[in-house]
Amino acid sequence: MARTVGFFTDTTLCIGCKACEVACKEWNQLPGHAPAFGDGYDNTGQLDEQNWRHVQFHERTTPKGGVAWNMMSDVCKHCTQASCMEVCPTNAIIKTEFDTVYIQPSVCNGCRDCIAACPYHVIGFDEASGLARKCTFCYDRLQANLLPACAKACPTESIKFGELGTMREVAGARLNQLRGQGMAEARLYGDKEYGGLHALFLLTDKPEAYGLPNAENAVLPSRNNIRNYLGSVVTAAIGVVGAVFAFRERGGKG
């Protein structure tokens, strides 16, 4: 059944339990990397071929001088205009009947152009399979009418799942509620970027603080096609004229 699905991740409800990460790995049979223990609670590090959900922990100073966390469960944004899909030379990356972005494992040949393109650091190269891998939006579960594993496991409903239109409404209402309560720093991410993301986020800081490019920097790879080709064409023309000039006969000089 074709429908347009979406996540709405409300970071104000995230408690950093990482149930989403665990549920994702369980369902998708991702062994994960060995954890890296640093000076924080984030031992996942980043989204990649093994981590399709990543709970970020950002320390911030509260107005009263205390320290608090901004936590966010990050995930593939399933962009409407997807940079990865734009560059993929094999057409391995497709839009599913749920309007999500899916890398077909039977088609991908591991060229990694999508990794260079994704502005969200989502896709990783899996050495074992030789493929680019990322969140599938639990494509198999969606086909069986189940919730994505992360949304199912989230104990605080920080991760919400539903029709994209509904998610937009819920996100908008939540934003108004928080603003009404005086949380002026609350903002929505993903309603405009890349033609609208299928993973919306309610943030309490600027997007850059969560590793998300702001509106100015959320741009498609293809923006560079024309200007780079144009530069090359001008250079080619200069080169050819230069060669003709260099090769022409110089009256008896040889």
Next chain:
Amino acid sequence: MPQHFVAPPQWEWYIVWYFFLGGLAGGAYALGAILRLMGDQRDAPVSRLAFLLTLPLLAICPILLTLDLGRPLRFWHMLIDARTFTLNFKYWSPMSVGVWVLLVFSLFALISFLEAFGTWRSGKAPFLTGGLGRVFLIIGALFGLFLAGYTGVLLSVSNQPVWSDTWALGALFLASGLSVAAAALTLMARLGRHEASAEAKLTRVDRYFTLLELVLLVVFFVSLGAVGSQFLQPRWMVLWVVVLIGILVPLALQLSPRRTPAMLAAVLTLIGGLALRIVVVFSAQM
């Protein structure tokens, strides 16, 4: 200054060598074709040399690209959709365009190689003559120029730092491809025995292209603006010095009429061209 949160695609040595050899092969074919089209019979051996050089270099390219894939046996997925068995071509994805250009250009390179080999070994008459021959060489040269430059465009059509922050990378790689091709031909021509006029022409064109590369290197840094500071870390500075030596020293040495300095200049140009690709490919991914 643009912000990037992108992951590196882990394009490493296979890709660096492909960029270098693709630039060299594409540039060499274009030079051979231009020389041939200008019709001076005394230059025929040098233009033949260019065509003899192009194909072997080009033949390495698809091997490198295939080895770089996570699934080398699926190389053909670049050309044919593995589900629908229709042709894959995305003009807005330089990797897709590049694969096709590589394929089509290889045909031109092969035919020109066969002709050059025939005239060289068996003294056969060239068959790429007349109007049709000229059209063939012009189209082949255009594909060669495309091959030399699109690799820079490919890097730029991404969201990687540095690569995607400039409009001059395709132009820079093209200028460098022409310059290393001229250097390689100069080197080979000096090793063999050729008409003095042809050698003088090669030296001149080598000089022009080295100058063009220098100009585009400046344009590249100007187009990067503040992002260019990524290169100012010490480990990249060493390579940039090699790149600069590969441009500035040849410019001085090319003035010398003697044999050894001209050959040294060519070698330095080749090393500089490789260093340029190493620093551009690796530095943005760290």
